[in-house]
Amino acid sequence: MNLAAVDPGLSGGLAILHGGNVIAKPLPIAGKDLDLATLAQWLKESNPGLVVVEKVHSMPGQGVASMFTFGKGFGAILGIAAALNISVELVTPQAWKKVVLAGSQKDKNAAIDYCRRAFPQVSLLPGPRCRKPHDGMADALCLLEYGRRVFSETR
Template sequence: MSSILGIDPGCSGALVMITARGTYIDHMDMPTIKVGTKSRVNGAAISAWLKKFHISHAYLEQVGAMPGQGTASMFTFGHAAGVAEGILQGLNIPYTLVTPQAWKKSAGLIGSDKDAARSRAIQLYPELRALDAKAKGQALADALLIARHGAGVNR
């Protein structure tokens, strides 16, 4: 079965797999490893997980610097997104970078607060208990809505 991958990048992000119709398949909290005192994305764990699926297309949130974010945290966030993009390229998975504005608009979340994505995902996937966790549930919700945006099923 062909699947769609949605990625909310960053060390506290998530990856989610859905069908082209938006049916949930599986997800993974962004795996990390410690490098000195810093957390880094574990690319080997991501790659091993992705190889279990036949992925027709991936949608990766396009990241940029955020106002008020420190230099070190911006670097870590950008590094994590770069690792995810590099893995997609290395595994020959076709992908599209999606701006937060684009996927939030297709999910009807423009002008909403941060937790609105988690609330919307809970409405769409009420059986998915992982969404109940505040922080990890937020990352999963973002990844789900990114994937649904890519699949064209957010409406």
């Protein structure tokens, strides 16, 4: 089964398992918002049977405007999946970290380290001039692995 996973937000990522190949990329941005047309095209082209989306809540210290922008993007991701007739599973960070990062720290660096080991063929650098791994891409890859382990066998 083709599978997709999304770490939502402007610094989020998308991971896709398609025909045995895994890719990861930062979510597309247009100005200060998600580029929904591009995201929809990526999902349509990969034709996943399921998209796993991180279920996140408001965070202390976040401003009202940033939380509104985040919520708008989160809802748009769900809307794109619905419009493309793709099933969605919402997964909390605690749930995927417990399964995928078992036995290690549950922070961003642990996710990046896991992805380097589990997906050595996938670059976590969002561009050729970047030197820092993209933690949104790493989280999306971890969500993808969670979806593969938990949901692939039940569908």
